[in-house]
Amino acid sequence: MADVKYVQATRVYAKDAPPAVDALDLDIKDGEFMVLVGPSGSGKTTALRMLAGLEPLDGGRVEIGDKDVTWVHPKDRDIAMVFQNYALYPNKTVAENMGFALKMRHVPKDERARRVQEAARLLDLDEQLLSRKPKALSGGQRQRVAMGRAIVREPQVFLMDEPLSNLDAKLRVQTRSQIAELQRRLGITTVYVTHDQVEAMTMGNRVAVLAGGKLQQCDTPRQLYDNPVNQFVAGFIGSPAMNLQTVPLTEDGARLGGTIIPLPTAVRTAASQAGLRELVLGIRPEHLHLADATGEIKGEVMLVEELGADALLHVRLADSGNQVVARTEGRKPPAPGQPVTFHVAPDDVFAFHPVTGARLVG
């Protein structure tokens, strides 16, 4: 077991292109479940591959357990990786697949068999499956074999590259919690890459949000949700996404939906110091509370998406005509065409710089 450290780690694929991973600084604690999340092209997979040793660094370094492994061969880093498409060896049985790394390390045969069986038990893999070839397994079973191949090695660090993306939705949710639970039980430091923010939020002790090769924010899921440092993180974390509206500034707030949303003095000061005439307001769909006629934000319902427990209202705002999404109780949502008003608590309003996207903190 060990902690993992990225220090100014940089990877450049092509000379004139921006770096795929740009001076990444990240401290992953021993036993921590760290999720790297971001849209495609954000550099999350590249960052993982740099840790695996499958991608050379063009600058900075990577450490595992206080040891600089930047130029250490992948097999000597004591890590195990679960690949997106599992990358099982098609000609080997499940047991041989799982035991291959041990065989390469000259672990005796019976010790190998013992550890493979132990991992299989841990993963609820049927003993009979051990003698089958990957071809004869279902997608979910293959996924577990890929996990088993990593577990058997008892490595210092687990690396997982979107291991759930090939599963169907239901199985994904199931496996998600199983992996998180298993990791907590084994206590092995894990770096997990995904593009799915729900996976990131539910699995990670901490989540590192990447975009354009740069680390945007690394924090606990709760903090990312409550205190996004910039517009990107605010829009990326949370589903449905935060409503982000560019709105004109006024004396004591910002104009939205036929009303003035009050802003804290500090935000207004920051905005005026930056010489801003407008800023980006961010309000999460669940913070737009439906209020009969007493709400201050006015609009008209365009579309209702019923999710069962709750419903999503697509609302056209009164003055700007822009659309926002509001989450509301599912029983009796307003009908399309109906005028509605919303109330929002001042604490639930985020303000961002319209150009840089940085949070204007109050």
Added chain:
Amino acid sequence: MTAVHARTRPPRAQRFREMSGHIGWGIVAWVAGIAFFLPVLWMVITAFKPESAAETWPPKFTFSPTLAEFRLVFAGWGPFVTHSVIATVVSTALVLVLAVPAAYALAIHPVKRWRDGLFFFISTKMLPIVAAIGPLYVIALKTHLLDSIWLLIILYTAMNLPLAIWLIRSFMLEVPGEMLEAAELDGAGRLRQMGEVIMPVISPGLVSTALICVIFAWNELFLALNLTTVNAATLPMFLISSVPQEGLYIAHLSAAATVASVPVIIVGWIAQRSLVRGLSMGAIK
């Protein structure tokens, strides 16, 4: 529901169209198949005819079959078969031994200027072999390899190598990169990766490549005809030698040709499954 219904019982007109489509393609396939097979059938039938019945026109379909011509063939073909087998087997083995590492260097960890390498290999097949036969003859003469089985082995290896490299390279490109990375993380060196990961995946491709090399080497005539006489003469040479200066020879030639085709057909039959898998490996995942 209507959709399901329509699927189980399509309207009559549509069914008729589908049926006639099937039948149409069936007829085309049969006609093409028979057109290809007819000469072969004619060869096999003729092989069992007495020489006098072989050359009649219109061809006779009633005759008393005889094995006389086969007996003649088997009496004389001994050394030719030996030479053919040696030249084919050894050259094919050499081709595989050389092509696998070459393909690896062009596919898995591409060397610098691998494109040029690839083009060079195939460019050697662009020159008509007739143009090279003069120099080849002189070289063979000077190196005392004329009429030697080693000469044929070297030439057949060189002849089949470019194609084999191209084929095996395309099979290797099908090996998922992640599988090799997984092996690397598991601690397998490059030789291990080759033996434990790449080879099992491409083995059907290797079998079909080998088969193609076998067929080409087995049927090769031009080089054998020009560079060998007795000590290394192969089966195709035997076929030619069965054509006498005068007299009837069609039945004898047919018998010899039948015998010469049998090994290739047997090898093809055995390798059929992996041949299909190998040749279509790029097509489906």
